[in-house]
Amino acid sequence: MGPLAGAAFALRLAALTPASIDQQHIPTLLLNDPRIPDRTTARLYGGADPLPAMLRGVRMLNDAGARLIAVPCNTAHLWYEQLAAASECEVLHIIESVAQDLRRQGIARGRIGLMGTAATLSLGLYQQTLEKHGYTCIVPTEEEIDTLCMASIRAVKGNAVDEAFEPAAECVRRLGMRGADAVVLGCTELPLAVPHALRKSLGIALTDSIDALALAAISHYQAHTADADEALVAADETVAA
């Protein structure tokens, strides 16, 4: 997973929580382990399998008393069923959280442009869920995935965040020109590439998989936690892209 993405998830979780003092915030445990083998390399090019390390992360968070697990890595959701089956507590699904966020923004149908890693897009992770909810998906070409999406993602992972904006913005523009009603920043590095302050300038609705997951975690916490003293949202960054 991306260490910046994991930390950014923790930051947005705190920033989006309605709270006026520390003690109203959600207790969290962020396992941010960048040693997990790369998910895209594993799935597309036969690289080392990240699942054993991700399962160790789930176990560790369960043992620590987590009541909910959020995995701020889209590509890791290619292993969602195994992670959810291994966990004693609920594991949020980031793609479902993005679909919820689209509805929250009033986008209940239409054409959704997708951005993400090569593995997320070529294995249809978003397409399956969004089509089930009635959306049509617009996917960048293979060349665009490499030279725009992956270039931007690699820049964030390499701590060159300033270089990440332009390729990501170009991809958003092209998806808009092909008729997208909204674009999904469907890799948790992409919300870092396209900072909130610059989003309006792109002239199209965006859904941000970090914020969507954080909002889903906050809703879950508010709905399920009568006894706030015992709640713990654990962001299993063992797992993040």
Next chain:
Amino acid sequence: MGPLAGAAFALRLAALTPASIDQQHIPTLLLNDPRIPDRTTARLYGGADPLPAMLRGVRMLNDAGARLIAVPCNTAHLWYEQLAAASECEVLHIIESVAQDLRRQGIARGRIGLMGTAATLSLGLYQQTLEKHGYTCIVPTEEEIDTLCMASIRAVKGNAVDEAFEPAAECVRRLGMRGADAVVLGCTELPLAVPHALRKSLGIALTDSIDALALAAISHYQAHTADADEALVAADETVAA
């Protein structure tokens, strides 16, 4: 501790690490527990004691295999000796990290303006360490601590970050007018109140206790970890301000 401050520490730790891919980053575990009783209230006004919860946090991080603990809360360092004594691994001292950061910036002596919580400043946490290193300290008045420092800190803790800049900036200006060569953002909410992009406009050297602690953690990791696979920096946000 402040949940935003803890997450911001994780973010700056990742952003300041020299790394070009995920796997070169530092494995971390962030225990971000906002239920810990307020440190300033405990120390100055007889509020609930945060030490038992902070000690539970240290134990949890030790059990998880932490090789280094960083506590991104200045006020919590009023209990530093007890936390360090209870930990099986080294616990960084945030005030020493700030002193290192001053030297890193080429400020080896002179007058240092202090900003922080009422407890940090009135109990002399920075004064003791910085005077030992040969600096002279300039402390805001009690009224300034309340209406400028604490007002800014409370705004960050209450997710009103936009309202936090002006009181903090006013305090920086006043310390500068009284002859400070540099000002310490000596509460981990203050670096969020005064974003990096606006610091140059203040016209005085600043040292940021979040960045100083992150840089100290990265140096420690680089110096002590021949076997990177076993390293884990744990940010004990059980403890943060």
